[in-house]
Amino acid sequence: MSTGAIVIAGCAVVTFAIKAAGPVALGGRELPIWFTSVVVLLAPALLAALVASQALADGDRLAIGADTAGVAVGGFAAWRTGSIVACVLLAPAVTAALRAL
Amino acid sequence: MSAIVFAGSAQFSAVAILAQGGGAGAAIAAAALMNSRFLPMGVAFAPSLRGGAVKRALQGQPVVDASWALAARPDGSFDRMLLFGSSAVAYASWVTGTAVGALWGEALGDPHDLGLDALFPAFFVALLLNEARSGRARGVAALGALIALALVPIAPAGVPVLVASLAALVGLTRGARETVLERQEAEGEPR
Numbered sequence: 001m002s003t004g005a006i007v008i009a010g011c012a013v014v015t016f017a018i019k020a021a022g023p024v025a026l027g028g029r030e031l032p033i034w035f036t037s038v039v040v041l042l043a044p045a046l047l048a049a050l051v052a053s054q055a056l057a058d059g060d061r062l063a064i065g066a067d068t069a070g071v072a073v074g075g076f077a078a079w080r081t082g083s084i085v086a087c088v089l090l091a092p093a094v095t096a097a098l099r100a101l
Numbered sequence: 102m103s104a105i106v107f108a109g110s111a112q113f114s115a116v117a118i119l120a121q122g123g124g125a126g127a128a129i130a131a132a133a134l135m136n137s138r139f140l141p142m143g144v145a146f147a148p149s150l151r152g153g154a155v156k157r158a159l160q161g162q163p164v165v166d167a168s169w170a171l172a173a174r175p176d177g178s179f180d181r182m183l184l185f186g187s188s189a190v191a192y193a194s195w196v197t198g199t200a201v202g203a204l205w206g207e208a209l210g211d212p213h214d215l216g217l218d219a220l221f222p223a224f225f226v227a228l229l230l231n232e233a234r235s236g237r238a239r240g241v242a243a244l245g246a247l248i249a250l251a252l253v254p255i256a257p258a259g260v261p262v263l264v265a266s267l268a269a270l271v272g273l274t275r276g277a278r279e280t281v282l283e284r285q286e287a288e289g290e291p292r
Binding site for chain 1: 239
């Protein structure tokens with residue numbers, strides 16, 4: 001099996017299990033507070049790490065480039081307008097414009 | 102992948118790690134971590150579901166961030182039909198968009214010239230702005246970013262993002278647990 005097929009199958013199984021876990025396991029039982037407390041903070045930690053490792057690095061090298069500027073402009077648009085659409089349209093547009101210069 | 106996984110941020114993080122040269126294990130682990138937020142969502146949604154274990158497991162599948170948030174009622178219960186309906190619309194556009202990209206992506210030109218490598222991180226920034234409402238979440242985001250940047254030059258691809266998830270252990274502090282407890286009490290016990 002190719003890596004792609006393994007990853008897709010793995011993600012499908014893992015996602016199914018995670019989404020099924022709550023509805024199946026909960027018989028009036030709740031997750032302990034410390035668990036919920038960690039889980040709600042996983043999303044910001046992971047998203048920030050993904051942004052940093054993609055926008056501020058090139059492979060295994062820290063690098064600032066046209067994509068960094070594009071992401072910054074897109075992020076600013078998302079922050080000011082609350083529009084994800086504006087953000088994902090602006091970021092590549094700015095990056096492409098800078099590369100075309 | 103869109104048809105059978107249907108979890109945008111998990112798909113993107115798995116693909117991003119593969120694109121950085123990471124292995125299948127790291128990609129699947131990142132997707133699982135990204136999806137771990139569906140655990141508490143599923144737990145909150147569970148009391149609004151009827152039927153046996155298999156039926157409940159299947160009803161948990163359409164849960165995505167936007168439809169989950171839409172269907173949440175102030176008393177802690179959920180409008181099941183609103184959740185299934187909004188997820189159906191999202192699912193149809195998600196799969197259609199993926200197919201269009203796969204079929205005609207070549208004709209659209211070189212992704213590098215189009216600046217498309219800025220699209221994923223920009224999308225994550227937008228999602229992050231939505232997540233990082235509290236000072237604690239912003240602190241955890243900053244810590245996660247710092248951990249990732251520190252590890253990028255020395256660790257294999259994929260590892261920096263996985264290790265950065267340890268920043269969420271800030272949730273073990275007493276202050277963080279009390280915040281969650283207060284929020285749960287404010288929302289009322291789910292029925």
